[in-house]
Amino acid sequence: MNVVVCVKQIPDPAAPQALDPQTHNLVREGKLILDDSDSYGVEMALQLAEQAGGGEVTIVSMAPNGETSGLRTALAMGAAKAILISDEALRGSDALSTAKVLAKAIERVSPDLVLAATESTDGYTGTTPVQVAELLGLPSITFAKKVSIAGGKVTVERQTEAGYDEVECPLPAVVTVTAGVVEPRYPSFKGIMAAKSKPVDQLTVADLGLEGQVGSAGARQAITDVADADTRQSGEIVVDEGDAHERVVQFLEQLKLV
C-alpha cells in the first residue's frame, strides 16, 4: 500500500515569531523543522504500510526556499522518498493555493491513502487537506484518533464533540490525524544516515502547470493592518511556602465561586 503524507516545514514554534512589515507574511528565515503535528501522520503511514505487507511512504511538501531539513526528519523516520515543490512564486500562498500545489504533486504518485495533520502549528487554517481531497475527487475523513485499513477501505475513529464516530470510506481517500493517533518513533542513527541519500524530488510551480494561480496572486485576500492587542496585566504573584492554597481559596471567595 502506497501512502502519501503531506507535511509542513515550519519555523521552530519555540523561537520568537514575527510578520514581515511589508508583505505581512510570516517571517520564515533560518532553519525550518518538521511540524510536530506531522510526525503522527508519518508514523501512521509507516505503520499502515508495514501492516499491509509492503508499499512506500512518500512525503509531499511545499516551501518557497528549497528547505529540506524537516523532510529529512520524516525520511529518517522511515519514509522512502519526498517530493518538495519549491519555488519563489509560492511565497504568500493561501490554503487553497497550497492545496492545488499538493494535489498536483500527489497525482504523480497515485497513492492508496493520503494522510495529513488536522492543521499546521504555524498557520492552523485546517482546510488544506479537505481542499486537496476535493481537488483529487476523493472522500475525506478528518480528525482521526484511530485509523485502520482492511478490504480496500479505511475505517477511522473520528473525534466529535460528544465522543467519536466510527467512519468508513473506500480507498483512495484523504485522512487527517490528530496528535496521539500513534506514538511517533524517534529517528535512529541508522535512519538519519540513510535519510541523507534518500531521493528528494524538487519540482517548480511550472512543472505542475500552476503558473499564476498560486502564491500571493492566488491568495485573493490581503492583510490590511497589524496592531498590538491590548495586553493583559499580570496580577499578584505568591511564592508558595506551604499555605499558598489559602490565597487561592480567598480568590475563589471573592469571585463567589465557593
Added chain:
Amino acid sequence: MSIDKIWVLAEAADGSPISSTLELLTQARSMAATVEAVTWGGDAAALAGELGNYGASAVHDVGDLGGSLPGAPVAGAIAALIAGGNRPDVILVPTTYDGRDIAGRLSVKLDLPVITNVVGLSSDGDTVTSEHGVFGGAQLVHAQFTAATPWIFIVRAKSFTAEPSGGGAAPVSAVAVPELGSTGTATVLQRHVEERQGPKLDEADVVVSGGRGLGSAEAYALVEELAKLLRGAAGASRAIVDAGWVPYSHQVGQTGKTVKPTLYLALGISGATQHMVGMKGSKNIVAINKDRDAPIFSIADLGIVGDVHKVVPKLIEALKARG
C-alpha cells in the same frame, strides 16, 4: 458592491442550533439586510423557530444525509444553489469539525479562498474586514478578501454574543444534493457518545486545565477532582494531549477550544502561545506553576509559584472541608 445577503451554516447538535450558529446569526444581522441559514441532518423543521428567533429569514435545508459525513454533500448542495443563481455575498461558517470540512470543499467547488480563525467581523456595507489574533493573541491582524463573492469566513466560537432578534420561525425550503461521486462515500457506521460529567468545556463557568507540569497522566486526576469540586470542566494543554494523557476533546488553545470562563485555573501549564490564544479571554486567570518565569504568569490575575503536587492537594482538601 454592497453586502446584501449572508448565509450562516447552521450546525446543530441534539436537535438545537449550537451556540456558534446563534452567535453567527446575530453578527450577520448587523452586517446585511438578509440573513439565511443552511441546515442539514434532518432536523430543519425543529430548528426553524430558533433560527428565525436569531435572525434567519429563510432556511435552506440539505436534509437528512443518510449517515454521510456532512462535508461533501452540504458543500455540494450549497455550490448547486449558487450555480442556480442564489448567490450570497458572505458565508459564515463555525470553526467545528464539520464546518471546516464543508468550507474546504466549498472553497474548491467555487474556486474561492477561505479566511479562517476569524475572531471579529465588521462591515462598512461594501467590504467586510475580519479580525484575527496571532502569536498567542499578542497581535491583531485585520484582513479582507480581494476575491469575488461569496466571501467564506470560518469563525471561532465565542467571537460574538448571541442575542435573539425576536423573529418568527423561518420558512424551510429543501435543497437537493447533487451527484457527488466518490467524494461523498465517507459514511458514519456508529456514533459513540462518551460519558461526560459536569458542564461542557466551552460553556463552563469554571475551567481547570492541566499541563506538562503535572508530570504524569495519573496526576490529571487532580485536575478532574478540582474541576468537579468547582462544578467546572477539565481542560488540557496541547502538550499533554499530544502525549496521550487525555483526549483531544479536552484541548484548550489555538488548535483546540476557545474558552472564556469566569475563572480559568491553569495547573502546571507554562503558557505556550498556542495555549494562551484559547484562554486569555477568561475573566479571571489563576496559574500554579513551579517556574517563576513561566509565560502564563504574565497574564494571570493570581500566580502561585509552587509545585502543583503540593498546592493542589491542599486546595482540594480546603475546598472539601468547606463542604
